[in-house]
Amino acid sequence: MPNPDTIPSSQITPQDTYLNRRNFMRAGLTAASLLATGAAYRGLNRPGSTAVETPRLANLVVHTGPDGRGNGFQLDEPLTPLQSVTNYNNFYEFTTNKEAVAAASQQFVSKPWTVTVDGLVQKPKVFDLDEILQISPPEERAYRMRCVEAWSMVIPWAGFSLSRLLKKVEPLGKARYVAFETLLDPSRMPGQKSATLDWPYVEGLRLDEAMHPLTLLASGLYGRELPPSNGAPLRLVVPWKYGFKGIKSIVRITLTDMQPKTTWNNAAAHEYGFLANVNPGVPHPRWSQSTEQRLGESGRRETLMFNGYAEQVAHLYAGLDLRKNF
Ligand SMILES: Nc1nc2c(c(=O)[nH]1)N[C@H]1C(S)=C(S)[C@@H](COP(=O)(O)O)O[C@H]1N2
Numbered sequence: 143m144p145n146p147d148t149i150p151s152s153q154i155t156p157q158d159t160y161l162n163r164r165n166f167m168r169a170g171l172t173a174a175s176l177l178a179t180g181a182a183y184r185g186l187n188r189p190g191s192t193a194v195e196t197p198r199l200a201n202l203v204v205h206t207g208p209d210g211r212g213n214g215f216q217l218d219e220p221l222t223p224l225q226s227v228t229n230y231n232n233f234y235e236f237t238t239n240k241e242a243v244a245a246a247s248q249q250f251v252s253k254p255w256t257v258t259v260d261g262l263v264q265k266p267k268v269f270d271l272d273e274i275l276q277i278s279p280p281e282e283r284a285y286r287m288r289c290v291e292a293w294s295m296v297i298p299w300a301g302f303s304l305s306r307l308l309k310k311v312e313p314l315g316k317a318r319y320v321a322f323e324t325l326l327d328p329s330r331m332p333g334q335k336s337a338t339l340d341w342p343y344v345e346g347l348r349l350d351e352a353m354h355p356l357t358l359l360a361s362g363l364y365g366r367e368l369p370p371s372n373g374a375p376l377r378l379v380v381p382w383k384y385g386f387k388g389i390k391s392i393v394r395i396t397l398t399d400m401q402p403k404t405t406w407n408n409a410a411a412h413e414y415g416f417l418a419n420v421n422p423g424v425p426h427p428r429w430s431q432s433t434e435q436r437l438g439e440s441g442r443r444e445t446l447m448f449n450g451y452a453e454q455v456a457h458l459y460a461g462l463d464l465r466k467n468f
């Protein structure tokens with residue numbers, strides 16, 4: 143059914159999309175940074191940064207809505223410049239140097255690509271990436287991202303709710319969790335030749351978290367396919383959780399009845415919990431989580447409970463002691 147609050151991207155110019163949105167104007171972006179954002183894919187020529195041209199998404203749906211903000215996905219906060227989003231990354235499969243990921247991953251080939259969805263489901267299936275992308279047209283959703291190392295961003299992701307894919311395979315009644323796995327291929331992901339982490343990278347969510355409409359399978363950002371640095375061709379985005387939950391370059395999604403292992407919890411359980419909900423009141427053992435550095439801004443911001451998504455997700459954790467379940 144056509145949604146009056148959505149317009150196909152073919153009817154929106156890039157100018158409308160990124161330069162004219164009332165909320166970004168109100169957020170006070172300067173003319174210079176607006177221009178920089180619009181021009182980012184045309185010329186990422188800051189010394190030391192890597193420009194990766196990925197194809198524009200043809201069928202991107204941009205939610206507008208009466209207040210111009212679109213179904214709660216748009217924020218009254220400026221978008222983080224594309225150059226920062228694609229040149230300051232954690233992706234240990236390539237390198238542990240955040241500023242070197244873009245160059246190290248530039249040649250990564252993510253076509254063809256399949257994603258196996260299996261485990262406690264009625265209809266397990268190996269999907270071609272194209273089949274997954276056809277489940278729903280990608281929607282643009284600007285989400286706050288908060289990394290455990292205390293930097294943050296606002297990124298216009300393109301993707302669709304993971305729940306749509308999970309419904310396709312028909313979870314069984316006893317399924318309680320969803321496990322995710324990144325590609326294991328040291329010839330294509332050279333960081334996997336070092337034992338910096340246990341490979342492949344794995345992550346997990348409770349099934350109710352995975353089914354929440356904010357939980358996104360993203361195949362793009364800034365109106366383009368994902369660059370390798372940000373998890374091409376398909377990655378998870380869970381905006382109320384710390385960044386490490388957003389597993390990149392996913393090849394397997396498995397429904398289980400037991401809490402799955404997760405890479406950072408395996409590496410240091412006292413530092414990285416399974417839930418990993420953004421919580422300014424629970425410090426990381428080695429640093430505070432109460433404030434954050436928004437990339438591209440000077441000064442720090444207060445970190446918000448559940449990264450500002452409490453209204454949408456707090457009910458999922460009612461009755462849980464979030465100091466113990468961090
Ligand atoms: N496969 C894989 N996924 C990963 C990581 C990684 O090293 N490998 N790093 C995580 C961490 S710690 C963060 S903060 C985010 C960073 O995502 P971004 O580079 O798109 O901002 O990716 C997460 N997903």
Ligand SMILES: [Mo]
Pocket residue numbers: 232289290291384385386
């Ligand atoms: Mo992170």
